[in-house]
Amino acid sequence: MAFIEVRGIQKSFATNGPMRHVLRDVSLDMEQGEFVSIVGAMGSGKSTLLSLLAGLTMPDGGTIAIGGEPVRGVHRHAAFVFQNYSLLPWFTALENVRLAVEAAFPALTREQQVARARDALGKVGLANAVNRRPRQLSGGMRQRVAIARAMATEPQVLFLDDPFGALDALTRETLQQELAAVGSQADRPVTTVMITNSVEEAILLSDRIVPILPGPPLDHARGALSSAERAPATLGASIPVELPRPRTVAQLAHDEQATHVRSHVVATLTASPGRLRKVATEPGTASRVLQAVAKEMP
Amino acid sequence: MTKRLVNLLLPFCGIALAIGVWSIASRLVSDLPSPVRTWEESKLYILEPLTKRGETDQGILLLAYYSLMRVGQGFLLGIAIATPIGFLLGVSSTLTRMFDPIMQVLRPISPLAWLPLGLVLFQKSEPAALFAIAVCSMWPTVINTMLGVRAIPQDYWNVARVLRLSKMTTFTKIIVPATLPYMFTGYRLSLGIAWLVIVASEMLTGTPGVGGFLWQEYNSLVYAHILLAIITIGVVGFALDRLMGLAEAKLRAV
Numbered sequence: 003m004a005f006i007e008v009r010g011i012q013k014s015f016a017t018n019g020p021m022r023h024v025l026r027d028v029s030l031d032m033e034q035g036e037f038v039s040i041v042g043a044m045g046s047g048k049s050t051l052l053s054l055l056a057g058l059t060m061p062d063g064g065t066i067a068i069g070g071e072p073v074r075g076v077h078r079h080a081a082f083v084f085q086n087y088s089l090l091p092w093f094t095a096l097e098n099v100r101l102a103v104e105a106a107f108p109a110l111t112r113e114q115q116v117a118r119a120r121d122a123l124g125k126v127g128l129a130n131a132v133n134r135r136p137r138q139l140s141g142g143m144r145q146r147v148a149i150a151r152a153m154a155t156e157p158q159v160l161f162l163d164d165p166f167g168a169l170d171a172l173t174r175e176t177l178q179q180e181l182a183a184v185g186s187q188a189d190r191p192v193t194t195v196m197i198t199n200s201v202e203e204a205i206l207l208s209d210r211i212v213p214i215l216p217g218p219p220l221d222h223a224r225g226a227l228s229s230a231e232r233a234p235a236t237l238g239a240s241i242p243v244e245l246p247r248p249r250t251v252a253q254l255a256h257d258e259q260a261t262h263v264r265s266h267v268v269a270t271l272t273a274s275p276g277r278l279r280k281v282a283t284e285p286g287t288a289s290r291v292l293q294a295v296a297k298e299m300p
Numbered sequence: 301m302t303k304r305l306v307n308l309l310l311p312f313c314g315i316a317l318a319i320g321v322w323s324i325a326s327r328l329v330s331d332l333p334s335p336v337r338t339w340e341e342s343k344l345y346i347l348e349p350l351t352k353r354g355e356t357d358q359g360i361l362l363l364a365y366y367s368l369m370r371v372g373q374g375f376l377l378g379i380a381i382a383t384p385i386g387f388l389l390g391v392s393s394t395l396t397r398m399f400d401p402i403m404q405v406l407r408p409i410s411p412l413a414w415l416p417l418g419l420v421l422f423q424k425s426e427p428a429a430l431f432a433i434a435v436c437s438m439w440p441t442v443i444n445t446m447l448g449v450r451a452i453p454q455d456y457w458n459v460a461r462v463l464r465l466s467k468m469t470t471f472t473k474i475i476v477p478a479t480l481p482y483m484f485t486g487y488r489l490s491l492g493i494a495w496l497v498i499v500a501s502e503m504l505t506g507t508p509g510v511g512g513f514l515w516q517e518y519n520s521l522v523y524a525h526i527l528l529a530i531i532t533i534g535v536v537g538f539a540l541d542r543l544m545g546l547a548e549a550k551l552r553a554v
Contacts, residue, residue, distance in 0.1 A: 076464055090456065090459065104469075105463045105465050155463075
């Protein structure tokens with residue numbers, strides 16, 4: 003039995019207006035310690051899928067189990083990194099991390115909690131910035147704090163919601179490497195689910211890439227871009243990334259196997275009947291995705 | 301440089317103009333004291349601001365002090381009740397739907413209407429005045445605190461959920477800090493209203509203070525002192541607002 007088991011889930015929303023069927027018949031198995039990236043275009047429903055896996059929202063049908071237990075809320079040993087950092091501005095970096103440590107390890111003394119938080123911040127290279135508030139940190143540093151906050155709780159499952167989406171290309175690359183390093187340093191295997199629209203990022207970090215395929219436009223709304231007018235998304239077949247680690251962006255750019263995986267993923271995503279938007283094939287490409295969208299507009 | 305000088309001088313030009321209008325008006329209306337006469341008759345109160353000559357015949361700072369103490373107590377009572385109510389209404393939409401109509405009806409009631417009820421309830425003028433101040437001044441705090449809680453970004457709620465924070469921790473570490481700036485805006489507005497209520501409550505209860513002084517001097521036909529009291533009320537109110545504004549700015553800077 004797989005560590006994370008997703009069986010036939012579906013999800014619809016009915017927020018002001020017609021029912022939106024976002025996901026249909028989504029099934030996925032993940033082994034303990036596996037790093038899986040769910041790759042798809044914006045609006046394809048991948049954020050919804052992550053919320054469901056994480057227990058932030060409940061599916062309309064189907065089941066999700068982590069470690070054999072059905073998901074009925076946020077998992078005890080799960081941690082998150084959000085795209086927009088989600089740090090509390092009134093706390094310093096250290097206090098932000100300590101809040102998570104305190105919630106995860108209430109039995110520890112205050113000193114032990116602080117030591118653990120300091121240690122986690124040290125691992126992401128922020129030992130000298132522990133007393134700064136998020137406002138005084140750059141985007142990359144904020145996301146480092148968020149990564150430290152997630153890892154300090156020693157999670158079994160890590161959910162990454164497009165964690166580098168808000169960063170510039172250079173910072174993005176550095177942080178991707180750091181995340182890979184932090185993950186490999188953890189005492190026990192951390193099962194990780196990441197959603198991203200960057201194929202490159204997915205190849206760099208994952209063991210396996212799962213494309214999410216938006217459904218075709220509904221008849222009455224051909225050419226429309228909003229997911230309200232599309233059939234629900236499904237998952238494509240998994241694409242394994244069997245490249246040796248550690249991986250670097252520079253090395254992947256010329257690696258034959260990486261090129262093969264890249265073209266496979268892009269082909270799967272673009273061949274889907276409901277191709278919504280072109281998917282970014284390089285990091286730091288939010289603007290390029292937008293351009294691609296603009297080109298596809300009728 | 302010259303621009304700064306002009307900016308500094310402009311308010312004084314405005315004051316001079318207002319005093320000009322006042323002196324012209326005092327020539328047209330026989331009972332309105334001119335600025336000069338107001339100063340002549342008031343200078344004893346201003347130059348000896350802390351002298352106590354009788355129950356209501358006291359220096360202007362002393363009178364303002366009595367009023368401020370009364371306002372302070374009423375205001376603290378008001379926000380002590382209003383802040384928790386604001387949090388409850390902010391968190392629970394059921395409670396909001398339940399109490400919103402009552403709030404909307406109570407809010408526009410004048411202090412003059414609450415005061416007699418206070419006298420009936422407490423028999424004495426001092427607690428009745430505090431009651432009127434508290435009841436009138438609490439609404440901006442209730443409403444701003446409520447709005448502050450509702451304005452907490454989804455991000456912060458997500459943090460509480462994914463860190464699995466307890467209700468108590470969520471309240472102290474997320475809800476309160478996130479709401480603080482709104483709460484303080486509420487406090488500033490509440491204090492402004494409390495200061496408005498003081499005059500009415502002192503007039504009706506005859507207690508010593510700026511408002512009581514104003515009413516007594518009207519009855520003694522010393523009209524210059526009415527103007528003195530009015531200007532004092534304005535200046536003190538302005539100072540209070542500025543002080544709260546400073547505290548608020550400090551909070552927002554965090």
